[in-house]
Amino acid sequence: MIDTHAHIHFPQFDEDREEVIKECEDKLTAVITVGCDLEDSLKAIDVAHKGKNIYASVGIHPHEAKNYSEKDYERLLEIAKSSPKVVAVGEAGLDFYRNLSPKEKQYEVFEMQVEAARELNLPIIVHTRNAAKEMAEFIRTKFNGVRGVIHCFSGERELLEAALDAGLYISYAGPVTYPKNSALRETLRFVPSSRLLIETDCPYLAPQPVRGKRNKPVFVAHTALTIAKELGLNFTDIVRITTINAKRLFNLPLSDAEKKERLAYPVGNRLYLNLSTDCPCNCKFCFRGSEDFILGYNLNLKGEHVAEEYMYRVKNPGIYEEVVFCGYGEPFTRFEDMKKVLNWLKKMGAKRIRVNTCGLGYLITGKEDILDELKGLVDSFSVSLNASSPEEYYRVVRPSFGKGSWESALKFIKDAKEKGFKVTITAVSYPGFDEESFKKLAETLNVDYRIRPFKRFKKWEE
Ligand code: SF4
Structure with a gap:
C-alpha cells in the first residue's frame, strides 16, 4: 500500500516521527511526504532521507503562492534536483475556498510549477478547492502531456472528466469514507482502475473509523477498505491496484511479479x-x-x-x-x-x-x-x-x-x-x-x- 500524499514532516509529527516512519517501513510500500512551500519542501526531503520508503514532493501550495513568483522557478528546480528522493512537484494548484493568495498569484505560481514538472519530467500533485471549473479549464489548456494526480479528489464531475482526458490519476483520501459522502463514493465507478490512487493527507482528514484523531500514513488502509467495498472488490485488489498505479506514476520500481x-x-x-x-x-x-x-x-x-x-x-x-x-x-x-x-x-x-x-x-x-x-x-x-x-x-x-x-x-x-x-x-x-x-x-x-x-x-x- 502506498500513501501518495502525506505531510509527515509537519510539526504534528515532531513528537513521534521516528515511530511513524518505522511504522511506514513495516506496514507500507511507500509514503510521499508533500511540501507546501520551498522551505517546507526542504523539510520534506530531510524527512524522506530518514526512512527507506519515504519520498518527497517539492512545491508551493496555492495558500503560499502570495510569497512566490515565476522568479522562483530556478530555485524550485534546484531543490527538486537536490535529492533522488524527490518524486514529484507539488502540491500546487488553485484554492478559492480560503483565498489566502490572490487568484492571479495562484495561477502564476501554479503555471510555473506545471512547467517545472514538465522540465523535470516529474508528475505534479494538484490541489484544488472550490475551483473545479477553473481547474478543469486549466488542465485542458495548460497541461499538455504533463503527468500528475488530482489529490484528495472531492467529486466534481467536470474536473474528473478533464483530468482523466489529460491522463491524470485520481486520488481519494479520508473523506471518501465519511458516511454522508455517498456522491463522492459514486464517482469511483467512473475512474479507470489504472488511474486510481489512495492517500491520507495526514495529519488532516483522518478516515471514518479514526475520525477526530491525528491522521497518519497507515490509516490509508481504511480508505482502501471503503473503496474496495464500494467497487465490490477485495481489499487486496485495491492494495494491488493502487500500489502499482502509484509506482507507475511516481516512477518507483515495479517488482518482477508486478511487471x-x-x-x-x-x-x-x-x-x-x-x-x-x-x-x-x-x-x-x-x-x-x-x-x-x-x-x-x-x-x-x-x-x-x-x-x-x-x-x-x-x-x-x-x-x-x-x-x-x-x-x-x-x-x-x-x-x-x-x-x-x-x-x-x-x-x-x-x-x-x-x-x-x-x-x-x-x-x-x-x-x-x-x-x-x-x-x-x-x-x-x-x-x-x-x-x-x-x-x-x-x-x-x-x-x-x-x-x-x-x-x-x-x-x-x-x-x-x-x-x-x-x-x-x-x-x-x-x-x-x-x-x-x-x-x-x-x-x-x-x-x-x-x-x-x-x-x-x-x-x-x-
Ligand atoms: S476488447 Fe472489448 S471493448 Fe475492446 S475493442 Fe474488443 S470488444 Fe471492444
Missing part, C-alpha cells in the same frame, strides 16, 4: 483468463492501446501462450466462484486453445465458466458449429454488444469485418440462447449511448443486460 504479463488473474472471488490481445473490434471507449495495466495487472501480452501454460498458471480452478475468459482481447481468436483450456477446467472442477466476447465468434472462426463445440464446457456468455442498432454499432464498435457483423453478433446471441447458454448483453454508457433502446433489445432477444459506467481513458472524440 509480469498476466495470463490468469484473480479479482475478487473470480479468476480471469487473458487469452489474447487481438480483437476484431475497435470500440471507441476501449482501453486497448491506452493502458497495459488493468485492475493492477499487466494484461498486454507480447505473444501467444499455449493452452498448457494457462493450465499451469491456474492450477486449481475449483477454488473460484467463477472462471471468466476475459482479458485484453477476444477469446474466440484463440478458439482451439480456449477449448483445450475449457476441457481442462471442467475436469479440474471449475464451478462456473463464462466467456466474455464481442459476439463475432462465427466470423472469427469461420465455423458455424462453435456453440455446439462449447456445449457442456461454457455456462454463460457475456456479449459486449454496446449498441441497439446497426448504425450505433458500426459507429462505436467499428468491427473489422465490416457489414454483416451486427447480424452475425445477433445470430450468435440468439443461437446461444436457444442452445441453453445463459446470455447477457453488455454495453458501456458512453456519451450518446441509447440506454432505453438497449434495454428493449435485450427484452426482444429475451436475454439479460448489463450497462457498465463509461470510464474515460482519453478524450472522447465524436
Whole structure:
C-alpha cells in the first residue's frame, strides 16, 4: 500500500516521527511526504532521507503562492534536483475556498510549477478547492502531456472528466469514507482502475473509523477498505491496484511479479483468463492501446501462450466462484486453445465458466458449429454488444469485418440462447449511448443486460 500524499514532516509529527516512519517501513510500500512551500519542501526531503520508503514532493501550495513568483522557478528546480528522493512537484494548484493568495498569484505560481514538472519530467500533485471549473479549464489548456494526480479528489464531475482526458490519476483520501459522502463514493465507478490512487493527507482528514484523531500514513488502509467495498472488490485488489498505479506514476520500481504479463488473474472471488490481445473490434471507449495495466495487472501480452501454460498458471480452478475468459482481447481468436483450456477446467472442477466476447465468434472462426463445440464446457456468455442498432454499432464498435457483423453478433446471441447458454448483453454508457433502446433489445432477444459506467481513458472524440 502506498500513501501518495502525506505531510509527515509537519510539526504534528515532531513528537513521534521516528515511530511513524518505522511504522511506514513495516506496514507500507511507500509514503510521499508533500511540501507546501520551498522551505517546507526542504523539510520534506530531510524527512524522506530518514526512512527507506519515504519520498518527497517539492512545491508551493496555492495558500503560499502570495510569497512566490515565476522568479522562483530556478530555485524550485534546484531543490527538486537536490535529492533522488524527490518524486514529484507539488502540491500546487488553485484554492478559492480560503483565498489566502490572490487568484492571479495562484495561477502564476501554479503555471510555473506545471512547467517545472514538465522540465523535470516529474508528475505534479494538484490541489484544488472550490475551483473545479477553473481547474478543469486549466488542465485542458495548460497541461499538455504533463503527468500528475488530482489529490484528495472531492467529486466534481467536470474536473474528473478533464483530468482523466489529460491522463491524470485520481486520488481519494479520508473523506471518501465519511458516511454522508455517498456522491463522492459514486464517482469511483467512473475512474479507470489504472488511474486510481489512495492517500491520507495526514495529519488532516483522518478516515471514518479514526475520525477526530491525528491522521497518519497507515490509516490509508481504511480508505482502501471503503473503496474496495464500494467497487465490490477485495481489499487486496485495491492494495494491488493502487500500489502499482502509484509506482507507475511516481516512477518507483515495479517488482518482477508486478511487471509480469498476466495470463490468469484473480479479482475478487473470480479468476480471469487473458487469452489474447487481438480483437476484431475497435470500440471507441476501449482501453486497448491506452493502458497495459488493468485492475493492477499487466494484461498486454507480447505473444501467444499455449493452452498448457494457462493450465499451469491456474492450477486449481475449483477454488473460484467463477472462471471468466476475459482479458485484453477476444477469446474466440484463440478458439482451439480456449477449448483445450475449457476441457481442462471442467475436469479440474471449475464451478462456473463464462466467456466474455464481442459476439463475432462465427466470423472469427469461420465455423458455424462453435456453440455446439462449447456445449457442456461454457455456462454463460457475456456479449459486449454496446449498441441497439446497426448504425450505433458500426459507429462505436467499428468491427473489422465490416457489414454483416451486427447480424452475425445477433445470430450468435440468439443461437446461444436457444442452445441453453445463459446470455447477457453488455454495453458501456458512453456519451450518446441509447440506454432505453438497449434495454428493449435485450427484452426482444429475451436475454439479460448489463450497462457498465463509461470510464474515460482519453478524450472522447465524436
Ligand atoms: S470488444 Fe472489448 S476488447 Fe474488443 S475493442 Fe471492444 S471493448 Fe475492446
